[in-house]
Amino acid sequence: MQLYHHPYSLDSQRVRLALEEKGIDYTSHHLSPITGKNMDSSFFRMNPSGKLPLFQNGAHIIFDTIEIIQYIERVAAVSSGADETSFSSREVIEWMQKIQEWNSKYFTLSHIPEKYRILVSKFIRRVIIARMAESPNLASAYHCKLREAYETEEKLKNEQVVKRSKEHLIRLLDEIETKLNDSTYLAGEEFSMADVILIPVLSRLVLLNLEDEYISSRPSIAEYWVLVQQRPSFRKVIGRYFGGWRKYKTLIKTWCFLNFRSIFRKY
Template sequence: MQLYHHPYSLDSQKVRMALEEKGIDYTSYHLNPLTGKNMNVAFFRMNPSAKLPVFQNGAHVIYRAFDIIQYIDRLAVHLSGEIVPVNTEVYQWMQKVDSWNPKMFTLTHTPIKYRTFVSKFIRRVLIARMAESPDLASMYHVKLREAYETEDRLKDPDIMKQSEEELSELLDDVEAQLNNGKYLAGDEFSPADSMFIPILARITLLDLDEEYINCRPRLLEYYALVKQRPSYKVVVGKFFSGWKKYRTLFKTSFFLCVRTLFRKY
């Protein structure tokens, strides 16, 4: 089993949390979306959406985090030989968490100068790949158009407001649900938690804890609890806890500056 992912990718974190929780071994391939590595020709041929993560088990390839986590859950049950009844509540919470798209929220809370620099670099990467692989030029052009459309959407304050409101509604629902148990679907950690925890980690990365987490006591208690899990420490803590966050971000910033200086896209 192979996983194409990166620590920066929120959906990648969701899948890796699920894999770590189930104790499933896999071969890891890092593709940094901030440096355009997910646009490399070999990966792009396999996955023209260029989105992370991608999970491959033999000839079976899955592209969507929600579907990958469901597959992992079924695989873990099969390997254990147990017959586990379908938990409707877990599935419903997975759907609820998956319905919120973090992309616009993340971008609108990223300093404009950094966001603009990365966006410009990615567009140059796409143009370079179009020249490198003419047979894929039309698909790369789709991604280039998407990049420009995203920049236009970021100028609309209503989009930012909508994303924030949807997140607040999700967190309020979780706050109420945590009155019924330690985790999203009761007292047992589930795939729903694997999907939700990276959202909290993203909020922390953007230094928005006070606004979204600390004001919700049940959620704050839950977050402290899950931070102690080995899966969190491996997937998130290893890269974004304390000074490690700055090391992780510095490495990417240095790469982008050097590549831009020498026009190596």
């Protein structure tokens, strides 16, 4: 089983958490969306959207995050000889879908200084144009990604787009806070795939230095956040990249790579 992912990708974190929680072995392929590695033609042929993660088991390829996680559950059940009761319940799936409905892109980008955001956006557009020239048979798919990049920049100029994303997040967190008032984890007293979907959202808020506003102000979520950080899966998938000083190492390494490639026009 092959997983194409990157530590910065929210959905990649979700799939990796699921793999670690279920104890599934896989081959890891890092593709940085910030440096445009997900635009390489070899990956683009498998997934013309260029989005991460991509899960491959033989000829079977899955792009949708929840579908990947449910597939992982089935693999784990077959491997352990468990029955269907080990799969996610309806409540768990409903929470997974509800959290997944919040698109983190505009919220995240709106909290990144404009000069850095524009530099990355310009670099990615140049990467797409370079890959288009290398693989003219994929030109239409690359054109779609190029148009998407321009549309993202335009939408970020619209205050209503960012406002709606923030309001959606607040409603979601308030509902989660109410749920966690009565249970240890999101779907009861046992850790589930619903928690796998939620944890990266909280991690993203911490990375953006928004913990006080969105997590600490909600006592049950704050207690939950402390609890889930103790899990081995969290330490391996998120903690090793973004815990303490490590987040600066991760960010600086990527930023230096991007600037080097920009200076020498190596797209």
